[in-house]
Amino acid sequence: MNCGIALFIYDRPQCTQKVLEALRRNHIDELYVFQDGLGEQTNKTAWEQNGLLIQEIDWCKVIYVRNECKASSLDAQIINGINKVFQEKEEIIVIEDDCIISDDCIEYFLKCFETYRDNKKVINIDAYLPPITIPDGYKLPIIASGVTSSWGWGTWKDRWEEFQRDYEIIKRIGISMKEYKGFSNFGHSIKKILTEYWLLGTWDLWWSINILVREGISIRPTYNKIYNIGFENPGTHTSGESIWVVPIDKRTSDKDALPEEIEIEPWAEIEFKKFYQRVNGRITPGERQTYYRKCLEKWLEIKQQGKSISALLADKDIRNIAVYGTGSIAKLLINELDERDRILYFIVTDKKFEQFMGYPVYSCDEEFPEKSGDLSLLVIPGYDLAEIKKVIGKKFLRVYSLEEIFV
Numbered sequence: 398m399n400c401g402i403a404l405f406i407y408d409r410p411q412c413t414q415k416v417l418e419a420l421r422r423n424h425i426d427e428l429y430v431f432q433d434g435l436g437e438q439t440n441k442t443a444w445e446q447n448g449l450l451i452q453e454i455d456w457c458k459v460i461y462v463r464n465e466c467k468a469s470s471l472d473a474q475i476i477n478g479i480n481k482v483f484q485e486k487e488e489i490i491v492i493e494d495d496c497i498i499s500d501d502c503i504e505y506f507l508k509c510f511e512t513y514r515d516n517k518k519v520i521n522i523d524a525y526l527p528p529i530t531i532p533d534g535y536k537l538p539i540i541a542s543g544v545t546s547s548w549g550w551g552t553w554k555d556r557w558e559e560f561q562r563d564y565e566i567i568k569r570i571g572i573s574m575k576e577y578k579g580f581s582n583f584g585h586s587i588k589k590i591l592t593e594y595w596l597l598g599t600w601d602l603w604w605s606i607n608i609l610v611r612e613g614i615s616i617r618p619t620y621n622k623i624y625n626i627g628f629e630n631p632g633t634h635t636s637g638e639s640i641w642v643v644p645i646d647k648r649t650s651d652k653d654a655l656p657e658e659i660e661i662e663p664w665a666e667i668e669f670k671k672f673y674q675r676v677n678g679r680i681t682p683g684e685r686q687t688y689y690r691k692c693l694e695k696w697l698e699i700k701q702q703g704k705s706i707s708a709l710l711a712d713k714d715i716r717n718i719a720v721y722g723t724g725s726i727a728k729l730l731i732n733e734l735d736e737r738d739r740i741l742y743f744i745v746t747d748k749k750f751e752q753f754m755g756y757p758v759y760s761c762d763e764e765f766p767e768k769s770g771d772l773s774l775l776v777i778p779g780y781d782l783a784e785i786k787k788v789i790g791k792k793f794l795r796v797y798s799l800e801e802i803f804v
Contacts, residue, residue: 495627524549722777
């Protein structure tokens, strides 16, 4: 086989074991495994257990590369491993130790490699599909996207060789912004790099930028084939849920129905844009922080003048309210109000709890109580006021941002 399957592991044997079980169900013949070296903070016992799991594999040939020293970063480990595989293979599938693949995932990759090998517009193959809405009439087993994912992906040696991970690519970003109509929909990774400088060393964002400035295509499956367990214990991403995590969709498509020609469809541009706006926001973290700082400064000024939030609401003839947004500022708002019954409920984009500080919580797509039409909506993230008004504003008597209350 001219394709190398590369698994990157470190010190999470509980995760690795599940990923290996999924790979075994794919009936692979060969597996490259790259294990990063021990670091000062490494769980040595878990690291050694991970190595034992690899040494016990008897269901395929294993090329096991264990680094003597810890790589300077995960980026360095992955790039070195990819280059190692491409010394021997023409195609690669990259899987990390927290990504469980579907039982038909490798077959899907190989079919995509075969179909699009000579189509230089296709730069990347993904196994992950974020939670976007697919039109009912869409029948293809794949979707063309202008942005990639690092959760189970693959490419060809010639595409990888064109990828230059250096800052010269920045020179091409401005041109892409002006001339590539898909930039506004798929350019979120670039926008994050330009505003959050710590991401400059993140290889997968540079790979995504490489695809974007080339106006390339990353193939996605219509049915998601990756489940990321990195958000669960003993995962290292977070200690909670994530909008990114999608269950494996066990539905299957006709593997022989891949179209030879594939283009990014308008509906896909819209759906990917909506999703990335949802997770990244429409403004930068710096702009959000500036907004909240100004609100808190004004709030403090008003308190020093002996005024209360309840009085400010009364001055504007704002009676009972619903509040958009939860968190520390919402808690401050509750504690500041003289009448606890002034707030009827809270609204959030992604609902994870039924209650917040004793109040009911609704998501934007739920039915609100019938009396909502008599309420004013107070939006804590006022920087998103226009979008929130567009989505749910008509369901309320009036809509205010937090900043407007202090004016």
